[in-house]
Amino acid sequence: xxxxxxxxxxxxHSEIPDARVSxxxxxxxxxxxxxxxxxxxxxxxxxxxxxxxxxSSVMEVGCGDGFGAPVVAQTVxxxxxxxxxxxxxxxxxxxxxxxxxxVFEYFDFRQNHFPAPMDxxxxxxxxxxxxxxxxxxxxxNIFASLTKHGIGIVGxxxxxxxxxxxxxxxxxxxxxxxxSSLRKLxxxxxxxxxxxxxxxxxxxxxxFPMAHYLWAIGVSPRGNSA
Numbered sequence: 001x002x003x004x005x006x007x008x009x010x011x012x013h014s015e016i017p018d019a020r021v022s023x024x025x026x027x028x029x030x031x032x033x034x035x036x037x038x039x040x041x042x043x044x045x046x047x048x049x050x051x052x053x054x055x056s057s058v059m060e061v062g063c064g065d066g067f068g069a070p071v072v073a074q075t076v077x078x079x080x081x082x083x084x085x086x087x088x089x090x091x092x093x094x095x096x097x098x099x100x101x102x103v104f105e106y107f108d109f110r111q112n113h114f115p116a117p118m119d120x121x122x123x124x125x126x127x128x129x130x131x132x133x134x135x136x137x138x139x140x141n142i143f144a145s146l147t148k149h150g151i152g153i154v155g156x157x158x159x160x161x162x163x164x165x166x167x168x169x170x171x172x173x174x175x176x177x178x179x180s181s182l183r184k185l186x187x188x189x190x191x192x193x194x195x196x197x198x199x200x201x202x203x204x205x206x207x208f209p210m211a212h213y214l215w216a217i218g219v220s221p222r223g224n225s226a
Contacts, residue, residue, distance in 0.1 A: 022095055024065020024088065043201035044155055044213070045071040048122050051153060051217060052076055055119040061109055061142045062126035066092040070099045072122075082107040082114070110134050113144035121146060122153035128173045135175060135185075143189055143221050152190060152218040155198075156182065161212045179208035182216045190218030 023031060030037040045068030052058055053075040063069055063081035065088055073079045079102045083089050092104045107114060110130075121142050130138050143152050157165070159176040177185070179195055186193040197204050197211030208214070 019098070021098065024067060024091060024095065026065050027067040039201055041067055042071065043203075044068065044124050044198070047198075047203050047215065048072055048124065048153055048155070049075040052120045052122070052151065055151075057116070057118050058120045058122070059114060059118045059145065061121060061123040062129075063092070063104070064088065064125075066096050066102075066104065068124065069096060069102050073099050073102050076120075077101065079103070080105060080114075080116075080118075082109075084108050109141040110138050111141075113141040116145060117147050118145045118150060119147055120151040120153065122155075124155040125157070127154055127156050128176050130175055132175050139185065139189065143218075146221045149220050152186070152221065154182065154186065154216045154218075156214055158197075158208070158211050158214050160209045164212075177214065179211075179214055182214055186216045186218045189222055191220040191222060193218050 022028075027038070027041070030041070048068070049072045052072065056077045057080075058072065058076045058078065059080045059082065060069065060072065061082055063083050064085075066081060069079060069081050069092075081092065081102055081104050083104075083106065086106045089104045089106050096102060096104075123142065127135070127139075143150075146152060156177055157169075157173065159178045159181075162170065162173065162176055165173065179197075183193055183195050194217045195208070196215040196217070197206050197208055198213035198215060199211055203215065
């Protein structure tokens with residue numbers, strides 16, 4: 001048959017490379033138990049990618065199973081992804097080897113700062129897992145590698161949305177922030193700070209207490225001329 005939609009689709013589909021990838025442990029669990037979370041997670045990393053588009057050297061702190069790393073890697077020249085879980089880092093190296101401009105490294109920012117200068121540093125869903133007693137040293141260390149006009153991005157669930165969180169999330173969220181406390185933390189470390197709200201996949205500048213998620217973008221770190 002000359003105009004056969006099935007044959008057309010099968011022909012198009014046959015030209016798609018069979019280069020399948022697997023999700024990591026946490027992302028796989030999200031896909032199985034609450035698959036809409038995959039959309040939320042992807043949107044968060046897309047926001048980071050758009051904010052850092054074109055930068056040469058970028059670092060993610062607390063990359064977890066690397067779900068969002070390829071999204072950011074699309075827009076930057078080199079991405080260093082760090083985490084304190086050595087086994088997950090090794091798994092990421094194997095699963096995500098196709099992303100040639102990503103390097104996965106074990107690093108504990110509670111102990112020290114990264115030695116190489118960075119144009120930007122970001123962390124997504126990390127600060128809420130850092131105990132308050134470790135917070136200052138952790139933040140000082142992750143931003144210590146930024147260049148003079150470097151960018152720092154922190155994404156975290158809003159304290160006001162805790163009542164809707166799962167029990168497992170509540171267990172791990174030991175340091176939630178409001179928009180005002182997040183701004184204060186960043187203003188102590190950057191000359192300019194921009195706060196955004198996020199609900200599901202949508203980033204906006206709406207009423208902060210009604211946002212499920214918060215973003216803080218800091219520009220030009222204080223006292224740093226690296």
